[in-house]
Amino acid sequence: xxxxxVGYIGGSWALAARERGVVGDCVGYDSDAxxxxxxxxxxxxxxxxxxxxxxxxxADLVMLxxxxxxxxxxxxATAVAVSPAAVVIDVGSVKAPIMAAATARGLRFVGxxxxxxxxxxxxxxxxxxxxxxxxxxxxAAAGMEAAIVDRVAAAWERVGARAAAIDPAVHDAVLAAVxxxxxxxxxxxxxxxxxxAEALCQALPSGPANTSLRDTTRIAASSPAVWRDIFLENxxxxxxxxxxxxxxxxxxxxxxxxxxxAALEALLAEANRxxxxxxxx
Amino acid sequence: xxxxxVGYIGGSWALAARERGVVGDCVGYDSDAxxxxxxxxxxxxxxxxxxxxxxxxxADLVMLxxxxxxxxxxxxATAVAVSPAAVVIDVGSVKAPIMAAATARGLRFVGxxxxxxxxxxxxxxxxxxxxxxxxxxxxAAAGMEAAIVDRVAAAWERVGARAAAIDPAVHDAVLAAVxxxxxxxxxxxxxxxxxxAEALCQALPSGPANTSLRDTTRIAASSPAVWRDIFLENxxxxxxxxxxxxxxxxxxxxxxxxxxxAALEALLAEANRxxxxxxxx
Numbered sequence: 001x002x003x004x005x006v007g008y009i010g011g012s013w014a015l016a017a018r019e020r021g022v023v024g025d026c027v028g029y030d031s032d033a034x035x036x037x038x039x040x041x042x043x044x045x046x047x048x049x050x051x052x053x054x055x056x057x058x059a060d061l062v063m064l065x066x067x068x069x070x071x072x073x074x075x076x077a078t079a080v081a082v083s084p085a086a087v088v089i090d091v092g093s094v095k096a097p098i099m100a101a102a103t104a105r106g107l108r109f110v111g112x113x114x115x116x117x118x119x120x121x122x123x124x125x126x127x128x129x130x131x132x133x134x135x136x137x138x139x140a141a142a143g144m145e146a147a148i149v150d151r152v153a154a155a156w157e158r159v160g161a162r163a164a165a166i167d168p169a170v171h172d173a174v175l176a177a178v179x180x181x182x183x184x185x186x187x188x189x190x191x192x193x194x195x196x197a198e199a200l201c202q203a204l205p206s207g208p209a210n211t212s213l214r215d216t217t218r219i220a221a222s223s224p225a226v227w228r229d230i231f232l233e234n235x236x237x238x239x240x241x242x243x244x245x246x247x248x249x250x251x252x253x254x255x256x257x258x259x260x261x262a263a264l265e266a267l268l269a270e271a272n273r274x275x276x277x278x279x280x281x
Numbered sequence: 282x283x284x285x286x287v288g289y290i291g292g293s294w295a296l297a298a299r300e301r302g303v304v305g306d307c308v309g310y311d312s313d314a315x316x317x318x319x320x321x322x323x324x325x326x327x328x329x330x331x332x333x334x335x336x337x338x339x340a341d342l343v344m345l346x347x348x349x350x351x352x353x354x355x356x357x358a359t360a361v362a363v364s365p366a367a368v369v370i371d372v373g374s375v376k377a378p379i380m381a382a383a384t385a386r387g388l389r390f391v392g393x394x395x396x397x398x399x400x401x402x403x404x405x406x407x408x409x410x411x412x413x414x415x416x417x418x419x420x421a422a423a424g425m426e427a428a429i430v431d432r433v434a435a436a437w438e439r440v441g442a443r444a445a446a447i448d449p450a451v452h453d454a455v456l457a458a459v460x461x462x463x464x465x466x467x468x469x470x471x472x473x474x475x476x477x478a479e480a481l482c483q484a485l486p487s488g489p490a491n492t493s494l495r496d497t498t499r500i501a502a503s504s505p506a507v508w509r510d511i512f513l514e515n516x517x518x519x520x521x522x523x524x525x526x527x528x529x530x531x532x533x534x535x536x537x538x539x540x541x542x543a544a545l546e547a548l549l550a551e552a553n554r555x556x557x558x559x560x561x562x
Binding site: 069115135164166170173174177178179181182183184185186187188189190191192193194195196197198200201203204210212213214215216217218219220221222224225227228229231232235238239241242243244245246248249250252253256257259261264265266267268269270271272273274275276277278279 | 350396416445447451454455458459460462463464465466467468469470471472473474475476477478479481482484485491493494495496497498499500501502503505506508509510512513516519520522523524525526527529530531533534537538540542545546548549550551552553554555556557558559560
């Protein structure tokens with residue numbers, strides 16, 4: 001197996017997949033050589049490759065685990081060197097663009113998205129148990145053999161995930177709502193408070209790390225480079241939701257300005273219902 | 282002791298304070314008679330009073346634990362019936378208005394705010410361990426005897442909280458940032474998604490309850506009536522922050538629209554720094 005992009009998700013998969021006997025030896029390539037060196041040191045990959053072509057040559061399975069914005073280039077470099085019999089998968093958070101690119105290059109490609117991201121980063125945080133009980137979305141390209149898709153789904157199940165087939169466009173619309181928009185809200189909240197952070201810490205003897213603030217800003221600790229790419233790659237689905245979020249904040253603001261208790265309570269009750277429907281009681 | 286407002290926070294205090302021997306018998310009054318009945322049934326209070334005046338007559342300690350919007354009326358009703366020797370405290374999330382009102386009525390008042398709110402509600406959820414390791418802000422009114430303020434702080438310490446003296450205006454400005462604004466962001470996010478919630482649940486076999494969505498919308502399950510009051514009572518401090526949040530969302534939206542990867546990454550990196558300064562690594 002070749003792992004292109006040796007970070008938190010790819011590293012966790014390599015550890016889990018070897019531990020469960022899903023793959024044998026794993027070769028790693030990363031544009032950041034220190035990441036590959038750390039992966040070799042930790043035993044996440046057996047060997048550091050000098051290039052994508054070097055890594056994928058002779059591989060039966062290629063996992064593209066680079067940030068979403070680097071996936072197209074990784075796919076190009078893979079396509080020119082990989083065996084036609086090899087299966088290529090990814091773990092990106094946006095699926096329609098990569099599915100289209102892989103199909104155009106004639107790769108045997110199965111798009112994957114394990115819902116296992118956290119604010120952790122880097123191969124040092126890689127965790128063989130990361131995928132246990134997490135959903136892994138599986139997108140089959142048009143014309144892909146069902147047996148290959150099933151084998152990829154089974155591999156995810158063996159590392160503990162629950163594989164779920166989904167259409168790429170539906171995936172991107174749904175993820176914009178349940179994952180990408182929460183990241184926008186969390187980054188915006190943490191950004192709003194960033195300038196006052198020192199003063200707030202000084203005003204509070206024990207620091208302001210109450211649970212509300214901690215939970216709502218947890219994912220604002222996520223990698224700026226990773227989320228920049230996801231936001232841009234999925235902006236067709238995401239932008240209308242960001243506009244709605246902006247307008248919700250504005251409507252709440254107006255109700256506060258007007259001292260309109262009934263309007264404000266109705267908004268909060270609607271948010272209550274949304275939370276309950278989405279996450280349960 | 283008289284407990285005015287028999288809900289989650291007041292009920293938890295009554296349980297904890299009796300368990301630790303901080304108070305003896307506790308009489309409860311709530312405008313919602315079913316809440317008082319449930320409190321008697323659970324043993325949270327020994328007796329249900331018929332009115333605020335009935336509850337506070339003869340009490341050494343009065344805790345006002347009504348929602349912030351009902352505190353002024355509870356204070357008025359308390360002032361006309363309470364013994365001049367009694368100490369009155371509250372547990373509200375906004376401190377400057379209640380401190381001014383209590384001072385104007387000549388009460389022996391110590392403003393308290395235990396940072397122990399969760400999205401739970403009602404006396405049924407009351408929990409004697411709620412205040413353990415939580416900060417409880419203490420606001421002394423001008424002219425209050427230091428010995429009384431110290432006794433109130435010591436009572437909070439005995440139920441497990443860490444008492445921290447703070448100026449009421451500073452309290453309200455800081456809480457607007459670290460608690461009230463996160464609630465605005467969380468309610469706005471859940472509200473934005475409320476209309477699509479059914480469709481999202483149908484599109485996802487296991488439901489969309491990923492951890493990002495779960496954590497960022499947790500406090501959007503909080504009581505609309507409680508938070509309507511807090512937002513309105515503290516709007517002088519809160520509104521400028523809500524305007525900044527709205528503008529942060531708008532700025533992120535523009536960077537996405539323009540495909541401006543550098544601007545977007547800079548915003549996310551600033552949010553990263555804000556999160557790290559506020560909550561730690």
